Amino acid sequence: MDRYSRNQKMISFDEQEKISRSTVAILGLGGLGGYLVEMFTRIGIGKLILVDYDKFEVTNLNRQIISTEVNLGLSKVEEAKKRVETINSKTKIIKINKKISQNNIDEIIRKADIVVDALDSSKLKKIVEISCNKNKIPMVHGAIGGWIGQIAVIMPGDFILDKIYKEDNLENKMGNPSFTPGLVASIQVGEVIKILLNRKGLLNNEILYIDLEYNSFTKLKI
Numbered sequence: 001m002d003r004y005s006r007n008q009k010m011i012s013f014d015e016q017e018k019i020s021r022s023t024v025a026i027l028g029l030g031g032l033g034g035y036l037v038e039m040f041t042r043i044g045i046g047k048l049i050l051v052d053y054d055k056f057e058v059t060n061l062n063r064q065i066i067s068t069e070v071n072l073g074l075s076k077v078e079e080a081k082k083r084v085e086t087i088n089s090k091t092k093i094i095k096i097n098k099k100i101s102q103n104n105i106d107e108i109i110r111k112a113d114i115v116v117d118a119l120d121s122s123k124l125k126k127i128v129e130i131s132c133n134k135n136k137i138p139m140v141h142g143a144i145g146g147w148i149g150q151i152a153v154i155m156p157g158d159f160i161l162d163k164i165y166k167e168d169n170l171e172n173k174m175g176n177p178s179f180t181p182g183l184v185a186s187i188q189v190g191e192v193i194k195i196l197l198n199r200k201g202l203l204n205n206e207i208l209y210i211d212l213e214y215n216s217f218t219k220l221k222i
Contacts, residue, residue: 003088004044015197016044020090022196025049025112027100027128029076031176032118032142034065035185040091041084043193047092048084049112052076053099063178100124105131114192117141118185122165129154129161138195142188145174147213149184152222153191153204160222164207180212 004016011019024045026036029052040048054076060067071079077095084091096108100119105127109115115132117139119125125141132139132154139154141161154160187208194202209218 007043011193011197019044019193019196020046022113023047023049023111024192025051025109025115026118027051027108027115027124028118028120029066029080030054030060030118030120031063031181032144032185032188033076034067034080035182036116036118036188037080037083038065038087039185039189040192041087043189044088045091047094049094049096049108050077050080051096051098051100051108052080053097063176063181065182100127102127106135109137110135112137114195115139116188116192117143118188122161125165126161129159133157133159140188140191140195142184144176144180144184146176147180147211148174149180149187149210149212150207151184151187151191151203151210152207153195153202155204158205160205160207163222183210183212 007016022045024040026033026048029050056067056072056074056076056079058072066079066083075097077097081093081095084093098104109131115128115137117125117128129139133156136156141152141154143150152160191203206219206221209220
């Protein structure tokens with residue numbers, strides 16, 4: 001447990017053990033997803049289901065933490081697995097090199113305790129929300145675009161994405177710097193840990209809206 005000694009002021013031994021027995025699915029391994037992989041691995045999640053069908057390209061270098069000049073053209077799933085193995089050999093990896101669809105999402109997430117949304121398409125996010133509800137799995141939503149980020153916890157029975165999305169692919173329209181994904185992913189990880197450990201203060205039935213240009217953090221009831 002020396003590895004997690006710096007966690008112990010906030011996470012007990014028994015809670016750390018619970019984290020180590022947990023399975024988290026990360027859908028999308030780009031800007032948000034890479035930071036999610038990094039932080040979940042370091043805090044000690046026992047099993048990660050990593051899902052992405054894409055390969056790294058040069059435009060990823062400005063913000064995707066797993067992307068390097070050395071691994072351009074290589075599979076995001078494979079490179080994420082390699083990253084995990086260099087940090088925490090105890091973390092088990094399930095690699096799914098597929099594009100998410102209505103036909104495969106149930107099979108992809110069915111063994112996860114929590115699903116974390118790092119997708120860049122609102123259409124795919126809504127497919128995941130439906131599947132999480134059907135499979136009774138909490139979903140931690142995250143989205144980024146330019147200076148803006150948003151996070152919400154979607155518990156089974158809740159449907160919020162239709163209320164907050166009117167158009168698709170905002171990330172492509174607004175762009176992304178290096179710092180927005182790291183912040184949003186950090187808050188998503190915190191929400192996952194609170195769910196796993198039954199902590200209070202979840203972003204449930206509300207959305208946290210962040211504007212880093214004006215340093216505003218706003219909670220909106222949904």
